[in-house]
Amino acid sequence: MRGIVWFRRDLRLHDQPALTAAYQECDEVIPLFVFDEPLLQSHQFGSACVNFMLGCLEELASSLAGRGIMMQWRRGEPVEQIVQTATDWKADVVYWNRDHEPGAIERDRLAHQRLGKLGVAVRTFKDHVVFEASEVRGATGEPLQRYSAYRARWWNRWHATTPSVQPIPTTLANMNAVPLPPSPPLPSVSALGYDPVSPWIEPGERNAQKRLRWFTQGPIHSYARTRNLPAIDGSAKLSPHFRFGTLSPRMAIYAALNALAKGGRVSRLDVLTWVDELIWREFFQQVLASFPHVAEGPFRKAAVPPSRKPGPERNSLFQAWCNGQTGYPIVDAGMRQLNQTGWMHNRVRMVVASFLIKDLRLDWQSGERYFMQHLLDADMAANNGNWQWCASTGTDAMPGYRIFNPALQSKKFDPDGAYIHRYVPELAGLSAKRIHEPHLMTADEQARAGCRIGTDYPSPVVDHQLARQEYLTLGKQEVTR
Ligand SMILES: Cc1cc2nc3c(=O)[nH]c(=O)nc-3n(C[C@H](O)[C@H](O)[C@H](O)COP(=O)(O)OP(=O)(O)OC[C@H]3O[C@@H](n4cnc5c(N)ncnc54)[C@H](O)[C@@H]3O)c2cc1C
Structure with missing residues (x-):
């Protein structure tokens, strides 16, 4: 046959x-x-x-x-x-x-x-995925909308079925019997109509395995604490491999659980926190499979204000966000990291998404599209699920009144500004105290830091406190309409 x-x-x-x-x-x-x-x-x-x-x-x-x-x-x-x-x-x-x-x-x-x-x-x-949508359901067979319920049933299913990992078929070489003409070399990226760039994360199955070994022998030991710090290599950076299937999710989960079984330095909290993230991945796959309309629009029309109308102001705010020129260093660092490398740290993805939706009041689907066009791990289910989470329109989303304060996020997760310094060189002369809110510098401080606000680095495109208030007020009006 x-x-x-x-x-x-x-x-x-x-x-x-x-x-x-x-x-x-x-x-x-x-x-x-x-x-x-x-x-x-x-x-x-x-x-x-x-x-x-x-x-x-x-x-x-x-x-x-x-x-x-x-x-x-x-x-x-x-x-x-x-x-x-x-x-x-x-x-x-x-x-x-x-x-x-x-x-x-x-x-x-x-x-x-x-x-x-x-x-x-x-x-x-x-x-x-380890489990397809039909395998993890609620008590009456309904698709699950809450992550916590999904996670509990996912683990029940895992313990009940113990999924297996298949080895590479040993006699794969027998397959060469088919008398076909030799296939030409694969096309170049330019021939496919794209620009050649060296992938920031190394592609291929061997690199995926290497990265999994590195992660489960090292950073997973402190994952619960370090995963939120964008300046350090605290997460696995395996998402492009899951996206293109150069790594099996079953193998990744077993590698993590085996690290736990070996005892030693690995804590249960760290390992299970990482596996939770893989379950989030499956959760969003399940949401997309069960509610395919999310690919086109919100899962639910939540109490969120209408986004800004099309026009020059909207366009210039969107361009400032895309180019990392908003005057909010953590947002700008994230967007520049994305533009330069095709990657952005998860915490920063949440901050820039919240900023686009709730500070700039732009439609989340523009952000979703931009991410798809720039991320090297661009994946419809994960991207859509996370954008809808940030927009408060998803199945299990951030509450509409919760709005990230970019300066506070920056102080908490990049306290000495190491991540910002990496991607926003015009702020190189700023101290840790000023790096999160450079527009608060006095004229003297600006001169000393060699950075004039409004000239060398933009003034904030919106005032966070005012934008926040406006978003909440418009949101309330939406509820009472
Ligand atoms: C607005 C926004 C857009 C996103 N778009 C994508 C996308 O297009 N593709 C994508 O793979 N991830 C996306 N994510 C999720 C997350 O940012 C990345 O999966 C994570 O940063 C990948 O880094 P890592 O491999 O080091 O993750 P780790 O922290 O090591 O986590 C391990 C794996 O779990 C999965 N995972 C982790 N966090 C999430 C999450 N929040 N949702 C779903 N799966 C998760 C990924 O497969 C990841 O490789 C998005 C998050 C946000 C907030």
């Missing part, structure tokens, strides 16, 4: 259910990746993300080549491509791991239907 494994967001060999099943069931297996031309042309993702993906693909192709297998690739409309290749190569069955985004579900439904008409079987597998 001849099978095609359609790689998508599962660019690895270890614990890869579609690959493992194909290897167990077929005599000949062809690994295939399809560059989705309409998606590439939409520029919904940015260069950071596309460069990372290509790096992952290069490593996957090379790992397969090392076992004597040529990874095939195509470029075009994915359903057409998969149907065409299954026909050309006389495949009996196509294997893939499921994707829970609404567009991907529709794509897969069409591919399934078209292949079925040709007599080609389709086998699909759970992979991207």
Whole structure:
């Protein structure tokens, strides 16, 4: 029997259910990746993300080549491509791991239907999450809206099922029997229509494993305390790997729990706090799968004020936010980190999102889009879920009256300004006392620090206290309407 494994967001060999099943069931297996031309042309993702993906693909192709297998690739409309290749190569069955985004579900439904008409079987597998939406439900089978309830049931399910991690199939090399013409080298990032940039986080399955080892032997020991400090390497920086499936979430959770089982310096609190974050990831995947309308708009119309109307003022505030020129150093550092590296620390993501929505009163979907176009871990479920959390419109969201004070967040989580100094060089001469609110410097202080507010560094684009009051007042009016 001849099978095609359609790689998508599962660019690895270890614990890869579609690959493992194909290897167990077929005599000949062809690994295939399809560059989705309409998606590439939409520029919904940015260069950071596309460069990372290509790096992952290069490593996957090379790992397969090392076992004597040529990874095939195509470029075009994915359903057409998969149907065409299954026909050309006389495949009996196509294997893939499921994707829970609404567009991907529709794509897969069409591919399934078209292949079925040709007599080609389709086998699909759970992979991207430990538990799919249908596996973690409320008492009456309803999808869960509260993270705490979801988390409790997720753990029940974990203990009841003990998910397994599949090794790389040992005789993968048997797959090279298929007589296909050699596949050309993968296209360059420029040929795909994107700018070449070196990924800030190293791509590929081997790097994912290395990073997981580094994290579970080191920073996880103090994760509960250090994860909120943007100046230090306190979190795993594995999200792009989960996004493109160069690391299996099951393997990551077992690595963390094994670190705990070994005892020693690792505390239960640190390890379980980290696993909680992976459960948040699954929670948002579940929200997207259960309530696909969130991809298009708010989950609920909460008591939030209407966002600012389109026009020059709105545009200039949005540009100031995008370019890191708001006059709020923690916001500017975060946005510049994103623009320069494709990355932003989680705490700072929350601060800049709250600032966009509640201080600038701009629509959260503009921020959501901007993040998708710039993050190298851009993921619809996590990005949408977190933006809706910050906008107070999500299933389990921050209360509408809660508004981050950027200066207080900055003092608490970047007390000596080390993170700000890294990304806002014009504030290099400022002391830890002044770095969080440079506009409070006197003229003398500005001269001493070599930084004139309004010239070298912007004055605040809005006054936080006034903006906060306005947001709350407009929010109340919205409730009473
Ligand atoms: C406005 C906003 C937008 C975001 N957009 C994305 C996005 O597009 N893609 C993305 O992967 N994450 C997104 N996040 C979540 C979070 O910021 C990143 O997952 C995290 O910073 C990744 O860093 P890490 O791997 O070091 O995380 P760690 O702290 O080491 O956590 C481990 C893993 O848990 C998951 N995780 C952690 N925090 C969250 C969270 N809040 N929600 C969902 N999963 C989480 C990630 O997969 C992460 O790799 C967003 C957060 C906010 C506030």
